Amino acid sequence: MADYKLYGGLGSPYSMKMRAVLRYRRLPHQWISANDPQVMAPLFAQVKAPVIPVLEFPDGTVMNDSTPLVLELERRHPGVRSIVPDDAGQAFLAALLEDFADEWGTKAMFHYRWDRERDQRQMSQWLAFDRLKGRGREAIQAAADLFRARQVGRMALVGCTPQNAPLIEATAQRVYALLDRMAAEDLYLFGSRPSLADFAWFGQLSQLAVDPTPHDLMRETAPLLMRWLVNIDDASGIEGEWRDPTLAPTAATAGLLKLAGEVYLPFLQANAQAIHDGRETFETELMGHAYSQGVFRYQAKCLAELRAAYARLSVEARRRVDPILDAAGALAALA
Template sequence: MTNAYRIFGSELSPYSVKVRSFFRFKGIEHTWIPRSPAVQAEFQKYAKLPLVPLVVTPEDEGLQDSTPILERIEAKHGDPSVIPDDPALAFVSALLEEYGDEWGNKWMFHYRWRYQPDAWSTAERIAQQMIGAEGTLAVAQARAAVAERMLGRRGFVGSNDKTQPLIEASFKKAAALLDAHLATRPYVLGGRPAMADFGLWGQLYEAATDPTPGALLRASAPHVMAWVKRMLSPKVEGSFETLAALSPTLMPLLKEEVADLFLPWSQANAQAIERGDKSFTTTLGGSEWTQEPQKYHARSLAEIRRKYAAAKGAAGLEPILAESGCLKGLAG
């Protein structure tokens, strides 16, 4: 047994880099282990699902699913904390983390596999992880196989010809709103990273490494790009701000993205699963959205609603959720 945690992950996985950034912020001893065929036997020893990240604790326990991992480690290693003392602010942070994990993943996955330069770039990196060599025929063959397989998986996150305009408009709007918000603070909730930062950052870090969304961010969102770099090894630079101080630039993101797109999509997705539908169509931001239901997200929606029920009486929470329009989607 060792005192160090082990993180099996991939540089191309938003949830893996999210967990790694969190461990770096906490100053927790850990070893980063890129997942590859060479470590597959060890990975399978602890993993219940064939997904990264996998965190193996010093007690030899395997943990998966990034948000529960962060919450588990936060409970054990609370200093420096990523959860504000103000329960209303803490809930807003959790909501933004969920938005990043679930809706932000649509941006990342769509751009990565919709456009050929992005698809080939990512497939090349995945092939190199699999083969362990560069410039070989094996890598080229693996790259083609990876690209072909992943191009057909865009539908899992709702990326298709019908939803493409909305996904891309959402990405550009969120980047602009976050850029304005981060112009006057180093992190989403002020002078130190919160759960919100890690959820949003994992997706935007990956987007920044891909040709098409990376070019968009570099051209129009300099403060987001500075934050993306800062979050590689985040640190305490000040205190959490108050909801009142954050609201002028955070409210537009809550209104136009979380309330108008993410929560209505979440609700439509959950209802489709409850009905047993193989696909669902809803209207988001005035546009028609059609996709296969995402089963995992129905559970995470139930979890964010549970967190809302627990925080419901917190001073200042109801007004900001009501003004933003988030209240309806959270009340169920």
Template sequence: MTYTIHGALGSPYSMKMRSLMRYRRITHLWSSGAYVQQLATEKSLPPVIPVIEYPDGTFRNDSTPVLYDLETRHHERSIVPTDPAKAFIAHILEDFADEWVTKAMFGYRWLEEIDQLQMSRWLSFDALKGGGLDANQGMAKVFRERQVGRMAMVGCTAENFPLIEASTRRILQAFEDHVADEHWLFGTRPSLAEFSLYGQLSQLGVDPTAQAMMRADFPYAFRWLLHVDDASGIEGEWDEDGAPLKPVVESLLAEVGRVYVPFLLANEAAAEAGEDTFSIEVAGLPYSQGTFKYQLKCLRELRHRYGKLDADTRAKVDPILSDSNCFEFLQ
């Protein structure tokens, strides 16, 4: 049974799924190229990558539902902690990475000219795999203009970036402090949270401005990314049920409470009021963007998963969420 990941090196969600499948030792092929951008449309899927081709010839995308589907199909080397409380916290961090930390990737990649030029050319190179320099740079110019034009829609503007960057540096500092002692968040093996965070941060480890920042200020967090990229040789265990959270998890949850909770609630309020945009302010730093339907789905899913927790698990989770200012968005 062989899966195919139709993805791209410049796609954080592709890298997330590739590292996840490598760790889980799920047999797969990696395929990339210009065709990938059209494959989702051809298969009547949302226009996002990676597209995962299943052994039976069906196709799916949207990394979070796919990773949970793989959990039902393959039981070895699960990435969901056995402790239901930690499993829920890992899901929160996975969602946070996919929906908030991705803004760092967009901002570092497309706000400054040095990053726009290099990355548009590299991404075009990855897609074309030949065809000559003129074709590569022609495609790069079109791709660059398209991506820069989308920045306001995804909230990655120059005005918003001070908050995005401050949040990113806090995340990287949490990992820098953590990885000197141990690699993983919930034991001696990786969870879905690490793979989602890796997917986004892997791009910062490539783009010129972000890479220079990480090498200078967070060198061990930077190097940690290469370990997550292929953890197929890792053999480990989950922390015992009821064991306290590691400080890195507490720091990451604090960041969720600081920026992601108000972001999700403001987006929801704007959608309910029929407003096209919303704004928040965190520690004096402003942020505004267009109302986004997909984040409403994410918030509903978080609430649904919280609602399914039993009383004992809630008794463990609620104080943690309250301490990190994460409880409000689950009500």
């Protein structure tokens, strides 16, 4: 089998997610730092948005956006250490939790990275080093200063404002606690093998585990989660089974679904309603906290796709997942 080529960065949660997926699935690949504009320009010309990671398939096809990449790998390598649970109901729950990680979990990553001065300073230097290593400290620091200013300036755009900070930090702490318990008791969210939901949360948390402030919090409150992240980064040696779908979900899975029902799905609904009404911003209340930001059309698409995936479930699959979603407060938003 010819090698895949994954162009990404250590500071990109989606790059880390996809590298871990390729490693777990034992798909031969090259990990290439996306730091050369001359290399990246022709790749970005072949995708809709110029963002990493970019995956070049052995046949020369180029794609980015981690969820479509995961699904394309499933299509090309069916049954080969799949990360989508065999049971349709569990597969839907995993897709919901993956989406939750990708679209809300990233707010915690962005907030912690660019809110406090200590995090801004270290991470801007590290990310500049990744792109300019070997080119001298002055060049690295100059690039760090420019990148820091740009990212801090984007915080309000993605909802990472002082008003929203208490909610974002509260949800991150809930995720820490839930996944630290999972690491001790259940291995993964849907059995003794990792799913697309595990890899999505790994991607976001891989950043929180190294940025100074969330790193300190993780070491203090979720030390087993911190070690779990190191292990899933290369799970190529893991052999496992999917959880019996007739059993109740694990505490971590049920807890994440409940958090999605309290925060993520209401957030998606408020965003979609604002777009429908022609508004540029929206305000809502989540977990007792006021939350506001500008609308994102991509996240309206996420809600539509989740609802479509739910609608495609068979009667039998719905019979099993509806009580789980209802208990989490998530069913009404999907149905």
